[in-house]
Amino acid sequence: xxxxxxxxxxxxxxxxxxxxxxxxxxxxxxxxxxxxxxxxxxxxxxxxxxxxxxxxxxxxxxxxxxxxxxxxxxxxxxxxxxxxxxxxxxxxxxxxxxxxxxxxxxxxxxxxxxxxxxxxxxxxxxxxxxxxxxxxxxxxxxxxxxxxxxxxxxxxxxxxxxxxxxxxxxxxxxxxxxxxxxxxxxxxxxxxxxxxxxxxxxxxxxxxxxxxxxxxxxxxxxxxxxxxxxxxxxxxxxxxxxxxxxxxxxxxxxxxxxxxxxxxxxxxxxxxxxxxxxxxxxxxxxxxxxxxxxxxxxxxxxxxxxxxxxxxxxxxxxxxxxxxxxxx
Amino acid sequence: xxxxxxxxxxxxxxxxxxxxxxxxxxxxxxxxxxxxxxxxxxxxxxxxxxxxxxxxxxxxxxxxxxxxxxxxxxxxxxxxxxxxxxxxxxxxxxxxxxxxxxxxxxxxxxxxxxxxxxxxxxxxxxxxxxxxxxxxxxxxxxxxxxxxxxxxxxxxxxxxxxxxxxxxxxxxxxxxxxxxxxxxxxxxxxxxxxxxxxxxxxxxxxxxxxxxxxxxxxxxxxxxxxxxxxxxxxxxxxxxxxxxxxxxxxxxxxxxxxxxxxxxxxxxxxxxxxxxxxxxxxxxxxxxxxxxxxxxxxxxxxxxxxxxxxxxxxxxxxxxxxxxxxxx
Numbered sequence: 001x002x003x004x005x006x007x008x009x010x011x012x013x014x015x016x017x018x019x020x021x022x023x024x025x026x027x028x029x030x031x032x033x034x035x036x037x038x039x040x041x042x043x044x045x046x047x048x049x050x051x052x053x054x055x056x057x058x059x060x061x062x063x064x065x066x067x068x069x070x071x072x073x074x075x076x077x078x079x080x081x082x083x084x085x086x087x088x089x090x091x092x093x094x095x096x097x098x099x100x101x102x103x104x105x106x107x108x109x110x111x112x113x114x115x116x117x118x119x120x121x122x123x124x125x126x127x128x129x130x131x132x133x134x135x136x137x138x139x140x141x142x143x144x145x146x147x148x149x150x151x152x153x154x155x156x157x158x159x160x161x162x163x164x165x166x167x168x169x170x171x172x173x174x175x176x177x178x179x180x181x182x183x184x185x186x187x188x189x190x191x192x193x194x195x196x197x198x199x200x201x202x203x204x205x206x207x208x209x210x211x212x213x214x215x216x217x218x219x220x221x222x223x224x225x226x227x228x229x230x231x232x233x234x235x236x237x238x239x240x241x242x243x244x245x246x247x248x249x250x251x252x253x254x255x256x257x258x259x260x261x262x263x264x265x266x267x268x269x270x271x272x273x274x275x276x277x278x279x280x281x282x283x284x285x286x287x288x289x290x291x292x293x294x295x296x297x298x299x300x301x302x303x304x305x306x307x308x309x310x311x312x313x314x315x316x317x318x319x320x321x322x323x324x325x326x327x328x
Numbered sequence: 329x330x331x332x333x334x335x336x337x338x339x340x341x342x343x344x345x346x347x348x349x350x351x352x353x354x355x356x357x358x359x360x361x362x363x364x365x366x367x368x369x370x371x372x373x374x375x376x377x378x379x380x381x382x383x384x385x386x387x388x389x390x391x392x393x394x395x396x397x398x399x400x401x402x403x404x405x406x407x408x409x410x411x412x413x414x415x416x417x418x419x420x421x422x423x424x425x426x427x428x429x430x431x432x433x434x435x436x437x438x439x440x441x442x443x444x445x446x447x448x449x450x451x452x453x454x455x456x457x458x459x460x461x462x463x464x465x466x467x468x469x470x471x472x473x474x475x476x477x478x479x480x481x482x483x484x485x486x487x488x489x490x491x492x493x494x495x496x497x498x499x500x501x502x503x504x505x506x507x508x509x510x511x512x513x514x515x516x517x518x519x520x521x522x523x524x525x526x527x528x529x530x531x532x533x534x535x536x537x538x539x540x541x542x543x544x545x546x547x548x549x550x551x552x553x554x555x556x557x558x559x560x561x562x563x564x565x566x567x568x569x570x571x572x573x574x575x576x577x578x579x580x581x582x583x584x585x586x587x588x589x590x591x592x593x594x595x596x597x598x599x600x601x602x603x604x605x606x607x608x609x610x611x612x613x614x615x616x617x618x619x620x621x622x623x624x625x626x627x628x629x630x631x632x633x634x635x636x637x638x639x640x641x642x643x644x645x646x647x648x649x650x651x652x653x654x655x656x
Contacts, residue, residue, distance in 0.1 A: 077532075142501070142503065142528075143501065143528050143531075144501040144502075145497075145501065147494075147497050147531070147535055148535060148539065150490070150538065150539060150543055151490065151493055151494055151497060151535060151538060152494065152497060162478070162479065165479055166475075166479055166480065169473075169475050169479060169480060170581060173470070173471065173472040173473065173578075173581045173582060174472075174581045174582070175470065200470075200471050203471075203475070204405075207475055207476060207479060210478065210479060211476065211478060215478055250501075253498060253501045253502045254501060254502070
């Protein structure tokens with residue numbers, strides 16, 4: 001058994017996951033803590049979650065064995081540009097007993113590496129937001145979308161939720177009774193699917209229910225669209241197809257036509273067995289018939305692999321990926 | 329000369345206009361004050377502007393001669409449902425020396441009446457937001473869109489501005505140099521159209537520049553689209569055509585196919601000689617080839633007409649409209 005240990009962290013908006021693993025692929029520990037995105041939570045709070053996840057993953061592991069680490073997080077560039085944020089992360093690393101260096105990578109790169117060891121390819125993510133990125137030599141190269149809910153995230157959970165509400169509003173404008181998806185949206189937002197005698201009153205109530213909350217919470221409605229699409233509801237099917245078109249179009253902004261490198265699908269909306277995942281696969285096949293399609297998996301393990309592959313004793317990074325990163 | 333005077337007010341988000349006019353069409357006074365929309369400014373502040381505009385319009389007029397008044401404002405329904413708001417408006421009316429009753433109507437109805445005296449028809453407004461409404465017997469009947477920037481206002485100034493930014497972002501994602509419209513948008517938002525060596529840096533800066541401000545301020549970019557479209561810029565032309573399609577589609581949600589009643593175009597984007605106005609006219613002709621198209625004009629005068637037409641001495645409301653409301 002190799003004595004060398006590497007550490008990987010996947011820092012997301014709602015959870016932080018850490019893993020400590022040997023180069024043989026033996027998982028020594030995992031840790032989980034709260035959301036640690038420094039952009040949304042502040043660097044200090046993010047660093048606290050980081051430290052907590054690290055300590056859990058390293059419990060029972062001699063930290064001197066840890067030779068390298070990678071932290072994957074959204075807004076990595078912003079953290080690296082902020083001295084206070086960097087200092088907070090350095091302290092968390094040190095407080096966990098680690099003395100080796102660590103690197104910070106964008107969460108999109110880590111998601112990519114959780115699906116493939118190929119140095120070049122594309123990652124396409126749809127969760128609350130949506131982003132596509134070209135990976136070149138395991139670095140993020142060009143990026144498409146990820147522009148946030150106000151200006152972009154086309155085809156994301158936010159987008160699906162907003163469009164679902166817009167379709168109900170259009171039904172109400174026309175004086176038509178909302179269909180199954182619209183009924184589910186009304187029930188979710190208003191507690192009842194009953195339309196007022198003046199349908200404009202329901203329109204106003206619906207708009208107020210949405211605008212009372214942060215806009216990004218419209219993503220909460222995405223599962224209603226997915227569920228309705230599974231049932232074959234035509235409005236939901238249409239939205240899912242439109243979303244898949246947007247996502248593929250974002251990827252096409254940065255991925256050359258005819259490319260044969262792998263495409264990794266990530267994010268809650270694309271890694272499950274959902275109609276959106278199927279529709280995106282179909283769009284991807286249409287654009288890039290030769291490209292293998294993989295699913296993003298264990299981000300913390302992928303981060304650990306990204307940390308390990310630069311160690312001098314690693315001669316076959318692809319074999320190491322097979323040992324460290326469970327792929328689907 | 330008729331001794332009877334009527335008062336009309338057009339209360340908008342940025343200005344409040346009042347007019348006092350005799351039934352012969354003699355304009356006795358006009359007044360202008362700051363924005364008075366009770367939803368955005370609070371009922372008290374709105375009532376202050378109302379009073380100030382009223383006092384200016386009535387200077388030199390014996391208020392006992394005023395027999396009726398109409399206030400047109402956005403969110404009229406909300407005001408009427410709010411006892412405090414109503415009380416504030418009642419006080420302003422009384423403080424201006426008026427003892428006659430007044431009615432409150434939606435700004436869309438007043439905009440409609442500023443373009444035609446026909447009791448039935450459609451008003452289609454595109455300014456910062458966008459809304460369409462059916463008018464039946466000079467009452468607002470069904471309404472389409474007006475759903476606000478987060479969920480609707482398709483084809484509005486906000487929509488044009490947001491789409492213009494989205495096109496620049498797509499150009500930058502693709503690594504393409506933005507065209508004339510994109511250049512104008514970058515210059516407006518960033519002070520320079522220079523793209524950073526890593527175009528993603530310009531993407532990030534652009535997104536930050538937009539999200540620092542209230543979203544609705546994206547409407548500020550609409551004139552850039554209009555100007556570029558006048559110059560034949562293809563992206564701008566495309567956006568204008570798309571916006572016109574959205575606006576006509578909103579109207580089609582509530583206006584029957586084949587209807588021959590008038591369509592009044594209102595709002596800053598449709599009342600000027602702009603490419604959007606022309607594109608909307610073309611869409612309207614396509615949907616409703618028989619419908620006369622009118623332009624919204626003097627809202628305060630239209631409000632005064634709406635007030636006057638219910639007076640017992642008014643026997644020919646259409647002739648009264650011709651005297652009171654200058655139409656184009």
